[in-house]
Amino acid sequence: MSSQLFAICFNATRPADLARFWSGLLGWDPAEDPDDGLDILPPDAAGFRIRFLPGREPKTGENRAHFDLTSASPEEQRRTVARALELGGKHIDVGQLPEEGHVVLADPDGNELCVIEAGNKFLADTGFVGALACDGTREVGYFWSEALRWPLVWDQDQETAIQSPNGGTKITWGGPPVAEKTGPNRLFFELALPAGADVDSDVDSDIDSDIDSEVDRLVSLGATRAETREGDGDGGRVMMLDPDGNEFAVRRPR
Numbered sequence: 597m598s599s600q601l602f603a604i605c606f607n608a609t610r611p612a613d614l615a616r617f618w619s620g621l622l623g624w625d626p627a628e629d630p631d632d633g634l635d636i637l638p639p640d641a642a643g644f645r646i647r648f649l650p651g652r653e654p655k656t657g658e659n660r661a662h663f664d665l666t667s668a669s670p671e672e673q674r675r676t677v678a679r680a681l682e683l684g685g686k687h688i689d690v691g692q693l694p695e696e697g698h699v700v701l702a703d704p705d706g707n708e709l710c711v712i713e714a715g716n717k718f719l720a721d722t723g724f725v726g727a728l729a730c731d732g733t734r735e736v737g738y739f740w741s742e743a744l745r746w747p748l749v750w751d752q753d754q755e756t757a758i759q760s761p762n763g764g765t766k767i768t769w770g771g772p773p774v775a776e777k778t779g780p781n782r783l784f785f786e787l788a789l790p791a792g793a794d795v796d797s798d799v800d801s802d803i804d805s806d807i808d809s810e811v812d813r814l815v816s817l818g819a820t821r822a823e824t825r826e827g828d829g830d831g832g833r834v835m836m837l838d839p840d841g842n843e844f845a846v847r848r849p850r
Contacts, residue, residue, distance in 0.1 A: 602788035607651025662708040666726040732769035785844040
């Protein structure tokens with residue numbers, strides 16, 4: 597039983613503010629039943645949600661991952677940038693060149709995002725949330741392709757990308773050089789076992805066995821178990837590290 601990408605999680609110093617920003621920018625509705633954070637839901641039920649969890653780690657450098665938002669026209673790109681600024685975002689400089697067409701912004705918690713110019717062929721089939729662009733090796737792209745069972749849609753010059761068989765947002769890794777990791781990532785993946793079992797006291801042992809089996813599968817692909825964080829390790833969620841040392845979680849069915 598393989599886990600699925602349930603959510604992209606933000607560790608946020610201001611979760612409620614960040615949830616309002618991203619909900620307004622993407623047009624995603626808040627979830628009615630978040631359990632340990634604030635969630636916004638994609639328009640397509642098959643997609644991943646975005647979760648905003650309380651975190652106290654200060655931002656010390658560029659994130660290892662950021663969202664790329666697409667544009668159908670120059671006017672739409674300008675509208676997306678204007679909406680982000682109205683919601684509390686700001687322009688930032690990460691070394692982009694003047695001739696590059698994308699616009700680099702930060703959300704109210706300082707997390708980077710890009711609004712991509714119209715005509716980008718690589719993201720043409722993705723929808724508004726075109727990509728989660730990650731700093732990472734070719735090996736980690738292979739790992740996540742196997743872990744999620746998403747096919748590779750790009751594998752060239754150490755750069756990789758995967759996409760769900762159902763389409764939608766791509767996850768990309770830019771290849772070397774990969775910046776040194778200096779602390780916990782602000783963005784991380786949360787995987788969940790497929791829904792279908794009633795998670796009550798009568799089936800807890802079966803669910804925990806399924807989680808253990810999935811953890812073993814991910815370890816066989818190159819992941820490792822992380823040191824337990826406060827609130828984890830209770831059978832509901834297991835924190836792990838991918839081959840590049842990025843945190844991710846595996847949890848019970850949702």
